[in-house]
Amino acid sequence: MAERTLAGPCTAWPQDSAFIREVLDRIGDKWTVLVISTLGAGPLRYSDLQASVPGISQRMLTLTLKELERDGLLTRTAFPEVPPRVVYELTDLGRSLHEAVLSLAGWAAGHHGEIAAHRRAHEESGVGRAKTNQLLRKH
Amino acid sequence: MAERTLAGPCTAWPQDSAFIREVLDRIGDKWTVLVISTLGAGPLRYSDLQASVPGISQRMLTLTLKELERDGLLTRTAFPEVPPRVVYELTDLGRSLHEAVLSLAGWAAGHHGEIAAHRRAHEESGVGRAKTNQLLRKH
DNA sequence: CAGTATCCCATCAGATACTG
DNA sequence: CAGTATCTGATGGGATACTG
Numbered sequence: 001m002a003e004r005t006l007a008g009p010c011t012a013w014p015q016d017s018a019f020i021r022e023v024l025d026r027i028g029d030k031w032t033v034l035v036i037s038t039l040g041a042g043p044l045r046y047s048d049l050q051a052s053v054p055g056i057s058q059r060m061l062t063l064t065l066k067e068l069e070r071d072g073l074l075t076r077t078a079f080p081e082v083p084p085r086v087v088y089e090l091t092d093l094g095r096s097l098h099e100a101v102l103s104l105a106g107w108a109a110g111h112h113g114e115i116a117a118h119r120r121a122h123e124e125s126g127v128g129r130a131k132t133n134q135l136l137r138k139h
Numbered sequence: 140m141a142e143r144t145l146a147g148p149c150t151a152w153p154q155d156s157a158f159i160r161e162v163l164d165r166i167g168d169k170w171t172v173l174v175i176s177t178l179g180a181g182p183l184r185y186s187d188l189q190a191s192v193p194g195i196s197q198r199m200l201t202l203t204l205k206e207l208e209r210d211g212l213l214t215r216t217a218f219p220e221v222p223p224r225v226v227y228e229l230t231d232l233g234r235s236l237h238e239a240v241l242s243l244a245g246w247a248a249g250h251h252g253e254i255a256a257h258r259r260a261h262e263e264s265g266v267g268r269a270k271t272n273q274l275l276r277k278h
Numbered sequence: 279c280a281g282t283a284t285c286c287c288a289t290c291a292g293a294t295a296c297t298g
Numbered sequence: 299c300a301g302t303a304t305c306t307g308a309t310g311g312g313a314t315a316c317t318g
Contacts, residue, residue, distance in 0.1 A: 006244055007179030007237075009191035019247035020172055020240070022254075028167025030311075033159055040146030046280050052148040057312060062281060072257030083279045084318085093253055098146075100246035101159070105145055107239035108158035114232055115161075118211030169291075185300050196292060201301060222299045223298090 026071065031056055031064045033101050036090065039074060040098045043089035073097060165210065170195055170203045172240055175229065178213060179237045182228035212236060 010017050027033050031053065038044065038052045050061055065088060068074045073094035079085040090098065149156050166172050170192065177183065177191045189200055204227060207213045212233035218224040229237065 004241075004245075004248070005179065006176045006241055008177060010173055010177060010193060011191070013176075016244055016248060017173060017176070019251045020244050022251055023243060023247040024167055024172065028163055033163065034149055034156060037145045037152075037156070037159075038147060038149060040144065050280095052150070054149060058281070059283095059313090060311065063311090070258055070261045071254045073254075078280090084281085086280060093250060093257075096250065097246065100243055102143075102145055103242055104162060104239055105155055105159050106143070107236065108162040109143070109155060111232060111235065112158045112161055115210045115212075118232075119209055121211075122209045189300095197301070198293090198303095199291065202291090217300090223301085225300060 026067075027097070027101060029064075031060050032068065035061070035064050035068065036073070036094060036098050036101065039088060039090045039094070043087050045085055045087050049088060068094070165206075166236070166240060168203075170199055171207065174200070174203050174207065175212070175233060175237050175240065178227060178229045178233070182226050184224055184226050188227060207233070 004013075004016065006013050006016050006020075027036075034053050034056070035049065038049060044052065046061070046065075049065075050056060050058070053061070056064075065074070065076065069076050069088075072091055074088050074090050077087045077089070079087070143152075143155065145152050145155050145159075166175075173192050173195070174188065177188060183191065185200070185204075188204075189195060189197070192200070195203075204213070204215065208215050208227075211230055213227050213229050216226045216228070218226070
């Protein structure tokens, strides 16, 4: 087990494939990385988070925060004042995940142009001409 | 733009947040990383892929492969024989994504124990005692 | 302010059956 | 062998209304 390459049949790395699924289930949803990245700059209260993540609903913000807190990626601190004030802050674990996501973002920024080009090429050669035989008999 | 930290309000990094979404939409699904990692060891034909990724249905394998091909992450080569033989192979782009995913897997393997511990702690203190007041008035 | 509680629907993915 | 086609249940997430 000196080299962990995670290549070949999944049955050869059942543990690792389970771990990957766990992380991807965590960060693969619509809002988690946005919340984590937003908190990457420092602690924020609920309403500020909602303002900093455009489009997120109260429901999804609350759900996302609860899951992240449960997994120890952030802390929730409620101040017994009126009106209430609740502050969310990344833990060390949360910050380390943020860094891991950043490296993925680096790949994304570096290669998304290449991917976009491939998609356009595919639309032209595939939809435009080659597969016409298959597409024409649609109803 | 010397430092790309992806921290703070999402409105401060609209481009990057879009790129992240694109990658996560690609690798965040149930099968993509498993297929990519499986092909990381070398080219495989359709039936071998299905055998190497336990639980995947024909439908999902086909869909996943099509999307990966469209994005230029792998190539599909059909040999005009009978019975048919189709071989899938990662492109350079696909291999670079595989590496990016590996670093995430490294984080997962290194920290999943910590996360699991947090979850257990949460279940004991949260479900077990503290939030009883809220839980008891369930219907 | 910081959440809960419901309703509702669009998409995802599994199972099954069929085909070049 | 390498797919396609169709049906269907699960679930993710938006909109809206209400509360301590």
